[in-house]
Amino acid sequence: MIPHNESMILHTPFHSRCEAACEVNLWEDWKGYTTPQVFTEIDMEYFAVRNSTGVFDLSPMTKYRISGSDSGAFINKLITRDIRKLAVGRVSYVLWCDGEGKVMDDGTIFRLSENDYRLCCYTRALDWLMWTAEGFDVTICEETAEVAALAVQGPTSCAVLKAMGFSGIELLKPFGMAYFNFSGSQLMVSRTGFTGDLGYEVWMEPNLGEIFWDALFDAGKLYGIRAIGSSALDMLRIEAGFLQAGVDFVPADEAIRSGRSRSPFELGLGWLVSFDKPVFNGRKALLKERAQGSRYAFVYLDVEGNKPAEHAFVYHADIEVGTITSAAWCPTAKTNIAFAQVDARYGSKGQSLIAEIYYERELKWTRVMASCKVIDGPVFAPARRRQTPAPNF
Amino acid sequence: MAEKYDAIVVGAGHNGLTNAAYLAKAGLKVVVLERNGYIGGAAVSRELYPNWKYTNCSYVCSLLRPEIIRDLRLPSQGLQVVPYGGGVTFMQNGDYFGNHTDHERHHRELARHSKRDADAYSRYEADVMKQTRIIRPFLMRTPPDPTSLKPRDIRELIGMAKAFGGMGEVGLADTMRFWTMSIGDFLEEYFESDVVKAHLAGSGIIGTALGVYSPGTAYVLLHHYMGDVDGSIGSWGLARGGMGAVSNALAGAFKSFGGTVQCDSEVAQIIVKNGKTVGVALTNGDEIHGRIVVSNLDPKRTFLKIMQETDLPKDLVSKAKNFKIRGSSGKLNIALDGLPTFNGLPKESPLCLGEKHFIDSLPRMERAYDDWKSGTWSKDPYVDMLIPTQVDPTMAPPGKHMMSVFVQYAPPKIDGRDWTSEDRDAFGKTVIDQISSYSPNFKDLILHCEVRSPQDIENEVGLTEGNIFMGELTFDQLLFNRPFPGYAQYRVPAVKGMYMCGSGTHPGGGVMAAPGANAAREILMDLNRASLVPRGYDDD
Numbered sequence: 001m002i003p004h005n006e007s008m009i010l011h012t013p014f015h016s017r018c019e020a021a022c023e024v025n026l027w028e029d030w031k032g033y034t035t036p037q038v039f040t041e042i043d044m045e046y047f048a049v050r051n052s053t054g055v056f057d058l059s060p061m062t063k064y065r066i067s068g069s070d071s072g073a074f075i076n077k078l079i080t081r082d083i084r085k086l087a088v089g090r091v092s093y094v095l096w097c098d099g100e101g102k103v104m105d106d107g108t109i110f111r112l113s114e115n116d117y118r119l120c121c122y123t124r125a126l127d128w129l130m131w132t133a134e135g136f137d138v139t140i141c142e143e144t145a146e147v148a149a150l151a152v153q154g155p156t157s158c159a160v161l162k163a164m165g166f167s168g169i170e171l172l173k174p175f176g177m178a179y180f181n182f183s184g185s186q187l188m189v190s191r192t193g194f195t196g197d198l199g200y201e202v203w204m205e206p207n208l209g210e211i212f213w214d215a216l217f218d219a220g221k222l223y224g225i226r227a228i229g230s231s232a233l234d235m236l237r238i239e240a241g242f243l244q245a246g247v248d249f250v251p252a253d254e255a256i257r258s259g260r261s262r263s264p265f266e267l268g269l270g271w272l273v274s275f276d277k278p279v280f281n282g283r284k285a286l287l288k289e290r291a292q293g294s295r296y297a298f299v300y301l302d303v304e305g306n307k308p309a310e311h312a313f314v315y316h317a318d319i320e321v322g323t324i325t326s327a328a329w330c331p332t333a334k335t336n337i338a339f340a341q342v343d344a345r346y347g348s349k350g351q352s353l354i355a356e357i358y359y360e361r362e363l364k365w366t367r368v369m370a371s372c373k374v375i376d377g378p379v380f381a382p383a384r385r386r387q388t389p390a391p392n393f
Numbered sequence: 394m395a396e397k398y399d400a401i402v403v404g405a406g407h408n409g410l411t412n413a414a415y416l417a418k419a420g421l422k423v424v425v426l427e428r429n430g431y432i433g434g435a436a437v438s439r440e441l442y443p444n445w446k447y448t449n450c451s452y453v454c455s456l457l458r459p460e461i462i463r464d465l466r467l468p469s470q471g472l473q474v475v476p477y478g479g480g481v482t483f484m485q486n487g488d489y490f491g492n493h494t495d496h497e498r499h500h501r502e503l504a505r506h507s508k509r510d511a512d513a514y515s516r517y518e519a520d521v522m523k524q525t526r527i528i529r530p531f532l533m534r535t536p537p538d539p540t541s542l543k544p545r546d547i548r549e550l551i552g553m554a555k556a557f558g559g560m561g562e563v564g565l566a567d568t569m570r571f572w573t574m575s576i577g578d579f580l581e582e583y584f585e586s587d588v589v590k591a592h593l594a595g596s597g598i599i600g601t602a603l604g605v606y607s608p609g610t611a612y613v614l615l616h617h618y619m620g621d622v623d624g625s626i627g628s629w630g631l632a633r634g635g636m637g638a639v640s641n642a643l644a645g646a647f648k649s650f651g652g653t654v655q656c657d658s659e660v661a662q663i664i665v666k667n668g669k670t671v672g673v674a675l676t677n678g679d680e681i682h683g684r685i686v687v688s689n690l691d692p693k694r695t696f697l698k699i700m701q702e703t704d705l706p707k708d709l710v711s712k713a714k715n716f717k718i719r720g721s722s723g724k725l726n727i728a729l730d731g732l733p734t735f736n737g738l739p740k741e742s743p744l745c746l747g748e749k750h751f752i753d754s755l756p757r758m759e760r761a762y763d764d765w766k767s768g769t770w771s772k773d774p775y776v777d778m779l780i781p782t783q784v785d786p787t788m789a790p791p792g793k794h795m796m797s798v799f800v801q802y803a804p805p806k807i808d809g810r811d812w813t814s815e816d817r818d819a820f821g822k823t824v825i826d827q828i829s830s831y832s833p834n835f836k837d838l839i840l841h842c843e844v845r846s847p848q849d850i851e852n853e854v855g856l857t858e859g860n861i862f863m864g865e866l867t868f869d870q871l872l873f874n875r876p877f878p879g880y881a882q883y884r885v886p887a888v889k890g891m892y893m894c895g896s897g898t899h900p901g902g903g904v905m906a907a908p909g910a911n912a913a914r915e916i917l918m919d920l921n922r923a924s925l926v927p928r929g930y931d932d933d
Contacts, residue, residue: 024495040743041494043476043625051475051633052786156786163791222791224784306459306624306930331623332473334462361933380468393786 012059013148013209021227033060036229045232052224053154066117070136082274091175101285102252102261122245148206153199156223158390163219170389196240198384239330241378248325268298297347301372303336312355333379400685406434409689410643411909412894417650428659438637442841446788447726448635452797455620455629456905460927470645473633476622479747482592483831490588491744507586517583525619533929536873536881576610587754600861602719604762609867665704670890691863692876692897706887712877717865720805720847720858725798728841733832749778765802775801805847805858812846862902875899883912
């Protein structure tokens with residue numbers, strides 16, 4: 001039961017350590033928890049993940065425990081991907097749709113044992129999960145506050161975890177899970193993340209939070225470890241090509257205006273849809289869309305010049321064909337990248353478009369019409385992200 | 394049977410490789426000939442001590458043009474530039490001045506030394522930024538010939554005139570003063586604190602055979618400020634894995650376009666017949682043929698060493714002889730068993746990530762220059778010291794460190810004679826002692842030390858006199874005067890097919906890759922091919 005006299009904003013299990021490390025005192029409200037936007041400097045935090053190790057507190061991510069004899073069947077009705085292919089001890093990136101085939105959210109599913117799963121996502125989905133669960137022998141519990149989690153990401157992240165005594169961690173494959181004893185308890189490490197780099201997420205009981213953080217930073221001292229805030233994470237995920245719910249698409253059940261939600265195909269995530277499955281939410285609508293074609297396309301744009309195309313309109317000739325949802329100059333890929341929602345007719349690889357970018361210099365606004373090209377994938381995909389055994393740097 | 398190429402690039406330095414990459418990308422059959430057994434020239438990472446990578450010549454990266462990095466897809470060839478921030482100047486009284494990256498923290502640190510200086514800093518920053526704004530658009534352009542009536546030169550000159558005209562009378566006067574005055578005089582107009590001036594003045598003398606009170610050194614400061622790391626103008630970064638990562642990535646791009654790099658191939662002679670280049674002769678007697686020859690060597694080596702005087706116009710020979718390329722810097726590269734501590738600074742301070750200096754006033758810096766003028770190394774040297782392994786995990790085992798120590802000043806000759814190994818040892822000792830007086834445990838941590846005099850740099854890298862910029866960055870040798878008047882557009886007009894692409898050409902040294910790219914644009918233009926070289930980004 002949630003006590004009624006608690007403070008307005010919650011603290012994550014790592015709060016005391018974040019507070020000590022957050023030198024610039026910039027915080028934000030993330031799903032009711034106060035979390036650092038920046039600890040010291042955005043660039044240094046970004047580069048910790050690309051050059052050494054960055055640590056991000058993702059405890060506020062919504063987590064559900066799904067168990068029971070029908071748990072697999074339930075999940076297969078919920079999501080578009082075929083969960084039957086997911087072995088115990090593996091993780092899968094998934095999304096789920098409403099009945100119209102529009103994306104409600106994306107997330108990761110961990111198969112903890114035969115009939116025991118964890119779903120980790122951005123939105124709060126219990127209502128939809130319960131609707132979908134009708135008729136299944138399944139138990140769904142929200143466990144957001146019961147599971148603390150840190151993302152440990154970057155080229156030296158494996159070396160750091162090894163230095164903590166997690167022997168064999170280097171053999172963990174991408175989207176694999178492993179358990180380690182720590183301080184008389186057990187924690188789970190998955191080789192997952194939101195940065196596109198070599199990296200892990202460590203899941204633990206909240207009471208282990210502080211002692212784990214201390215041990216992690218102690219082990220990481222020689223490996224350039226640094227806490228990172230949400231601003232650096234945003235640069236990282238854009239460079240790696242990851243969409244964010246609420247930014248790059250409107251979760252279908254939150255959309256008010258018609259036509260604002262998007263299907264998996266319209267988000268470039270058609271590869272997550274498995275029509276082999278006879279039944280799943282949105283299947284009929286998605287089949288129809290596949291046959292008739294999509295209205296919109298999600299594209300990665302390589303934008304000319306060095307001005308980030310944030311919030312820009314996208315044109316083809318003189319016609320407005322879309323808008324940019326995320327944009328950044330990518331410091332490692334040294335490319336000016338943007339994510340855009342465009343009319344599907346202009347979404348194929350190699351398509352030339354124009355972004356109308358506005359930027360300000362000393363109170364004067366300038367407009368550039370920057371040429372862009374639709375590229376076929378994210379600009380940052382280092383080999384170390386997939387290598388097993390994982391490299392030391 | 395001699396091999397035949399469309400273009401032969403002499404020297405696998407970063408500019409030679411950049412030039413070659415663009416020529417190969419345009420479809421030419423290109424070979425790069427390198428004297429050493431390894432590529433990179435002065436942008437190298439070398440394992441001179443087991444398990445340690447030494448970035449043993451150039452050591453930081455800011456000027457490398459982002460347009461080129463992006464266009465040649467150097468990140469996919471393994472290049473990553475990581476900013477480091479920080480920086481400290483240690484003082485003789487036990488205090489220090491720290492260069493914080495956070496604006497307000499920086500103000501507070503300045504105020505600790507002078508409240509007035511702290512407030513003056515924004516005026517200083519704006520004035521320097523005004524000058525960088527003027528120069529940056531010219532980096533990726535060929536300097537116009539002011540005596541030419543060609544439409545392109547006239548167009549470029551009009552552009553230049555507009556840029557200068559736009560500054561107004563006062564702005565123009567300031568710019569002229571800035572380009573010609575000393576860094577010492579310039580800083581006196583802003584600051585009163587000795588240590589603040591000393592900290593900032595370093596950028597005005599690095600790699601330059603001039604003192605802080607010598608005219609022209611204010612521009613040298615600009616040369617160190619006009620780069621950027623991801624749009625943060627004036628920021629410096631480290632190439633992950635050492636500066637060799639720059640050369641390796643460029644070579645990777647070049648090879649991906651079908652180019653050939655040939656090491657252990659020293660060019661003895663550029664062969665000229667009937668006023669045209671036809672190829673080169675190697676020291677081993679081999680000949681390699683090609684109608685375009687591009688020299689990545691400095692102007693003196695190019696025209697006085699590997700070309701025949703008889704193949705060149707007389708004015709070019711005398712200009713090359715008079716070219717100012719004085720050696721003034723040495724380098725120590727040190728393997729450390731652990732991280733040294735420095736007086737008054739906690740190890741965890743972010744200031745420690747940046748460069749450390751051990752000279753706290755302009756008069757001390759000027760005296761360091763006096764030693765150079767007297768034909769010896771500075772006994773109280775200006776040191777630009779960095780421990781890249783604090784940021785870069787790839788260069789030494791965890792917990793161990795590599796220290797890069799750039800030393801100003803060291804002369805190319807000692808009292809007019811060659812350096813002896815005793816001189817080199819004594820020079821090394823001077824520098825180590827200088828650092829030790831601010832770091833009690835430094836000496837005990839030294840596992841291995843490479844000491845490089847300007848003469849060593851000349852012998853190993855091929856930079857005449859060991860001058861790191863391939864020629865001094867003074868106004869008489871900049872823009873349309875670099876390397877010499879009449880020869881600033883990368884081609885050698887009297888010899889068809891002969892080009893220059895090294896840092897001796899516009900816009901100069903500092904691992905920019907702009908000279909190599911600009912030269913490629915000129916070559917492709919002469920071949921009536923489309924230019925593949927990207928335009929520079931606009932700041933505004």
